[in-house]
Amino acid sequence: METKNLTTENSLKIIAETMERSRMAIAKNSGKPLIFWGCLVAVTSVVVYILWSRTGSPMWNLLWFAMSIIGFICTIFISKNNENTPKNEVSRILGKIWMWFGIFTTGFYLMIWVAYLIIRAYNPGAGIHVNLTLIITLMMGLCGVISGVVIKIKSVVASLVIATAISVFTALVVTGPAQILVFVVLGIVGLIIPGCILHGKAKENHLTA
Numbered sequence: 001m002e003t004k005n006l007t008t009e010n011s012l013k014i015i016a017e018t019m020e021r022s023r024m025a026i027a028k029n030s031g032k033p034l035i036f037w038g039c040l041v042a043v044t045s046v047v048v049y050i051l052w053s054r055t056g057s058p059m060w061n062l063l064w065f066a067m068s069i070i071g072f073i074c075t076i077f078i079s080k081n082n083e084n085t086p087k088n089e090v091s092r093i094l095g096k097i098w099m100w101f102g103i104f105t106t107g108f109y110l111m112i113w114v115a116y117l118i119i120r121a122y123n124p125g126a127g128i129h130v131n132l133t134l135i136i137t138l139m140m141g142l143c144g145v146i147s148g149v150v151i152k153i154k155s156v157v158a159s160l161v162i163a164t165a166i167s168v169f170t171a172l173v174v175t176g177p178a179q180i181l182v183f184v185v186l187g188i189v190g191l192i193i194p195g196c197i198l199h200g201k202a203k204e205n206h207l208t209a
Helices: 002-028 031-055 058-081 089-122 132-151 154-173 176-204
Strands: none
Touching (some): 031 058, 089 132, 132 154, 132 176
């Protein structure tokens, strides 16, 4: 019985150590993609704001879809240059978190347009008033915080909480094209800074829980 318990304890210890090494490797390899996406989100936000302000058309928000496609392609190339990231429950959870974020935000955006077209068909003067920036900011911030909790990096979680709080407050106060600039804050404070933290820790090779 004692030998059996010892074997069980050793097995659990090995599993825990393997999961911890995998978590650290995933966290290290997350730095560059976060920095890249942060820059992409911030730049796209500024471009959409300028075009929207000058033309008065919110249709320029469709550039976010183009950004997503470009970002996805570039992320594949960035990932190839990283060390092999282990495929385990941690990586699967992170992948599903951001996959469903993309599905929900895209689906929600499309549903708004479908509802708008249906309402306009029956009442040409009607419109839909949805603070889409606020909703996407909350969803993006929540996904980021959950990801930070999963990889157990407190500084990343703190940065994302601060970025989300600032962005949500701004989205509630600011209206019009300027509201889109909240993604500059979210991109810099919520993505670039955490990415720099992870990249720095990866160089020093002392990621800790």
